[in-house]
Amino acid sequence: GAVVxxxxxxxxxKSGTSVKIECRSLDxxxxxxxxxxxxxxxxxxxxxxxxxxxxATYEQGxxxxxxxxxxxxxxxxxxxxxxxxxxDSSFYxxxxxxxxxDTDTQYFGPGTxxxxx
Amino acid sequence: xxxxxxxxxxxxxxxxxxxELGCNYSYGGxxxxxxxxxxxxxxxxxxxxxxxxxxxxxxxxxxxxxxxxSKFSFNLxxxxxxxxxxxxxxxxxxxxxxxxxxxTFGGGTRLMVKP
Numbered sequence: 001g002a003v004v005x006x007x008x009x010x011x012x013x014k015s016g017t018s019v020k021i022e023c024r025s026l027d028x029x030x031x032x033x034x035x036x037x038x039x040x041x042x043x044x045x046x047x048x049x050x051x052x053x054x055x056a057t058y059e060q061g062x063x064x065x066x067x068x069x070x071x072x073x074x075x076x077x078x079x080x081x082x083x084x085x086x087x088d089s090s091f092y093x094x095x096x097x098x099x100x101x102d103t104d105t106q107y108f109g110p111g112t113x114x115x116x117x
Numbered sequence: 118x119x120x121x122x123x124x125x126x127x128x129x130x131x132x133x134x135x136x137e138l139g140c141n142y143s144y145g146g147x148x149x150x151x152x153x154x155x156x157x158x159x160x161x162x163x164x165x166x167x168x169x170x171x172x173x174x175x176x177x178x179x180x181x182x183x184x185x186x187s188k189f190s191f192n193l194x195x196x197x198x199x200x201x202x203x204x205x206x207x208x209x210x211x212x213x214x215x216x217x218x219x220x221t222f223g224g225g226t227r228l229m230v231k232p
Contacts, residue, residue: 004160034220043207043222044161093161095220104149104168104211106220110160 003027004096006109013084014117021079021112023094029074030096034106035067038091050077084116119144119212123223130198131231138193138226140182140208147213150191151220152182156204164206167191178202200232 003026013019023033031052036044048069050056056069066088068080077096081088091113095106124139142148152164165176172184182193191208208223 043224046219046221049219095161105151105163105166107163108153108161 002098002105002107004094004107004109006092006094006112008112009110010113010115012115012117015085016083019081019084019114021081021092021094021114023077023079023096023109025075025096025107028096028098030077030098031074032097033071033077034095034097035069035077035079036093036095038093038111040091044093047079081114084114086116089114089116119148119210119221121208121210121221121223123206123208123226125226126224127227127229129229129231132200133197134230136193136195136198136202136228138206138208138228140191140193140223142189142191142208142210142221144189144210144212149211149213150182150184151209151211152176152180152191152193153207153209154204155207155225161207164193198228198230200230202228203230204228 005024007022033050035047037047038044046059047062048056048058050069050071052071052074058064066082071077091111093111095108097106121142150167153161154164155161164180165174167174167184175181180195182191184191206226209220211220
């Protein structure tokens with residue numbers, strides 16, 4: 001159990017376009033989902049915390065108008081990179097935390113590699 | 118704010134060698150501790166976790182970790198590594214406080230096991 005999926009797994013887009021990444025918890029309900037960014041050979045950096053039905057909480061330095069997060073249901077959160085630029089190219093990873101048992105364990109998706117040309 | 122440090126960035130071992138990866142955190146309060154593994158081309162998977170109780174925690178695939186509160190450490194160990202253990206290992210900590218539990222990652226240790 002505790003499987004998290006992301007779609008797409010990779011995307012290439014032109015500078016100035018917007019890209020939406022989906023994160024789904026497949027076999028459990030997740031009241032909280034997290035979005036991370038991972039640069040090559042570096043660790044994961046938390047971008048934002050997403051709670052179902054409420055606004056996301058962004059970490060310092062993360063532009064909320066650029067990285068739009070919507071957590072519309074207990075199994076789906078989306079991250080939209082608006083007006084993407086080459087410096088937004090990165091590996092984006094989501095995780096989900098189960099709402100009941102095991103409340104402090106995050107389960108991670110496979111990641112989405114974004115390349116902005 | 119809490120921070121996590123993993124002192125070994127790269128480790129190369131031969132099969133059957135013993136493994137110990139260091140992890141130290143900085144936070145004076147109550148913490149939950151995790152080790153995640155990321156195999157090449159795959160997503161992060163939970164190896165083991167410590168919330169409370171016995172400070173020696175056993176995880177999957179023969180891994181174990183020991184929480185030593187006085188040293189703020191949570192080192193990962195395996196008595197005999199296999200080639201299939203080649204991966205990147207991340208230590209992570211959540212600090213338990215009223216503002217919510219944010220997971221903070223260490224920089225990762227890339228392990229290569231030679232056959």
